[in-house]
Amino acid sequence: MSSGKPAGVRCIQLNEQNLCKLFGQPSRPKVCHQFKACPIICGKTDQEALDNLIELEAIT
Template identity: 45%
Template sequence: MECRAGCGACCIAPSITSPIPGMPLGKPAGVPCIQLSDDFRCGIFGQSERPACCGGLKPSAQMCGANRDEAINWLSELERLTAPD
């Protein structure tokens, strides 16, 4: 499955605890990654600076849903369910 154009849900909904260029402490859930472009694409896709957790996240029908809102909701719920106490 290919990433949906204009989505960027995986660059917004989840937290990232590893450093990102421009965000040395990572990012909290719900905050857009600084590397997310205006057209909702990853500015460091395919580069070594991209966090491993980002590279390991692959689009799927379950995660991406039928539209961007469904993807953000699914990833936000996953974030909530897996957040440390």
């Protein structure tokens, strides 16, 4: 996303399976490459991850 991804907006690079279309490519943003998945943030399901992100966005 040319101006960055606003909070609460689905990234346009996600495919229908919620996988990054840029994974492994040099065009993938550096911040995305540096993020390491962890259970505290990602939870065990897509819904848990979304709930955690919404909470983090609300408190920051």
